[in-house]
Amino acid sequence: MAKKMHIKLTVNGQEEEFLAEPRELLIHTLRERLNITGPHIGCETSHCGACTVTVNGKSVKSCTMFVAQADGADVTTIEGLGSPDNLHVLQRAFKENHGLQCGFCTPGMITRASKLLEENPNPTEEEVRFGMAGNLCRCTGYQNIVKSILAAAAELNSAKEAAE
Amino acid sequence: MIPGAFEYHRPKDMEGVLAVLQEHGDDARVIAGGHSLIPMMKLRMADIPHLIDLQDVQGLNSITVGDTITIGAMVTQHHIIENHALASAAPIMREASLQIADPQVRYMGTVGGNVANGDPGNDMPGLMQCLDATFTLVGPDGEREVAARDFYEAAYMTDREDEEVLTQVRFDKPQGGFAYEKQKRKIGDYATAAAAVQIVKDGDTCASASIAMTNLSDTPIYSEDAGAALAGTTVDDTAIEAAVAAMLGDIDPTEDNRGPIEFKRHAAAVILRRAIARAWSRA
Ligand SMILES: Cc1cc2nc3c(=O)[nH]c(=O)nc-3n(C[C@H](O)[C@H](O)[C@H](O)COP(=O)(O)OP(=O)(O)OC[C@H]3O[C@@H](n4cnc5c(N)ncnc54)[C@H](O)[C@@H]3O)c2cc1C
Ligand code: FES
Ligand code: FES
DSSP states (O other): OOOOEEEEEEETTEEEEEEEOTTOBHHHIIIIISOOOSSOOSOSSSSSOTTEEEETTEEEEGGGSBTTTTTTOEEEOGGGTOBTTBOOHHHHHHHHTTOOSSOSSHHHHHHHHHHHHHHOSSOOHHHHHHHTTTOOOSSSOSHHHHHHHHHHHHHHHHHHHHHO | OOOOOOEEEOOSSHHHHHHHHHHHGGGEEEESSOTTHHHHHHTTSOOOSEEEEOTTOTTSSOEEESSEEEEETTOBHHHHHHOHHHHHHOHHHHHHHTTSSOHHHHHHOBHHHHHHSOOTTOSHHHHHHHTTOEEEEEETTEEEEEEHHHHEEETTEESOOTTOEEEEEEEEOOOSEEEEEEEESSTTOOEEEEEEEEEEEETTEEEEEEEEEESSSSSOEEOHHHHHHHTTSOOOHHHHHHHHHHHHHHOOOOOBTTBOHHHHHHHHHHHHHHHHHHHHHHO
16 A cells, blocks of 8 residues: 655645545545535546646646645636636636536636636637647537637736726 | 556655666656556556656756757657747747647646657657657666667667666757648547658758658658658659658558558558658748
8 A cells, every 4th residue: 555645735725735645636636635626527538628727837637647746736726716706707708608508618628718818818719729629528519618718818808908 | 547556756856766766676667747657557557656756856847959959858848839949940849749639738748758658659759760869868877878760669668778767859950841740530639640751952952851750650660761762852743752652661550440551551641741742842
């Protein structure tokens, strides 16, 4: 039996400390240990992106990272982006543009899209499609997801212009 | 999909890595981005009692660009895409990296992991053979260098010893036109067939060409004869067909879920024709 490790994580701004086996996958830590159930398990084989979270500024499929690798890291999930009373711009854009149907892929989509817009605040439609290629959706046909992300980008940019 | 238990090590320097490798031999393995290794461990196709994480090891993260280009083993595909100096000195690196996996995987997947893994589906090994790269390995007896063209022995079998770590790849700044052309079933997929091509033009003729193919044998295939078939020609249809014929003589694809052998040979020919045409147009 492998030894348990002392793990420290910052998740959505909150410090967490616990003992875990190094082989525990980050998605299981989030969902089962910390009760953060926004990130979903779709495929468990690194393909669907439903488990996407941000780890130290990178979009990561949390089913493909051991908690041991994330020791000391800063993690953001959909719960850290917005709340029901205070939706993130992307959450509002997905709602207004029918960017979701069943909603299973949505937390991963929005978490990934938030990083995409941070790196490229003014993407073309093609850049959105390319930048979202690691996230699968079985419902929407993607059109409205792309539309939602472009709408959020436009809103963020006009807010920025107004502030300047 | 829970992998077998292991003990986790995260040394701060290469001495620490080598010490664990020496102590546990075959029972220890390094992990870089983990995006080839973790899926294998989850499927229990790899069972590794001691996992050594390279993320805190200093000196593996830099890209230096000059007449010679060096890329540290822990540089990710995402870093390659974002590095402007590298993109202008060796644009084939960026073109190929953009065709590997998807954004999430590219944030994690490293050059070292991609070239050391030994999976014939990985794109970097063929690319490194096209560029005639040299790999630096460090082990208990010190450092040694191996040519990318001599490194691959069979699927998952390379010239690297169990106690050795790959620290960097190095190649001369490539000359002339380039293309990385890849046929895949969907975005993010491994290649059905891929070709890396660099062509040097002198006036109207091809001075030299370097051609390597991916996922068409149990190792990447550097086709010296395909490159030679272009040298001294104007890269007209006859020359291109000669290069394609030479390449088809060197590959040895097997049937799998990407298709039967005849289809793969067909895809390889189409991809190489396209890659040569694009590289020549940029030469
Ligand atoms: C959905 C998906 C799609 C993908 N598509 C592609 C694709 O199209 N093309 C492609 O090329 N790859 C693809 N990959 C693989 C991805 O690029 C991997 O990340 C990469 O091949 C391995 O890099 P890594 O840093 O993740 O290595 P790891 O998974 O950490 O390691 C892989 C192997 O190399 C060894 N290793 C790692 N670093 C070193 C080192 N410095 N010295 C010695 N040994 C080392 C490890 O011990 C292990 O055996 C895909 C992966 C996924 C999950
Ligand atoms: S559950 Fe992680 S990629 Fe699908
Ligand atoms: S909305 Fe159902 S999977 Fe995307």
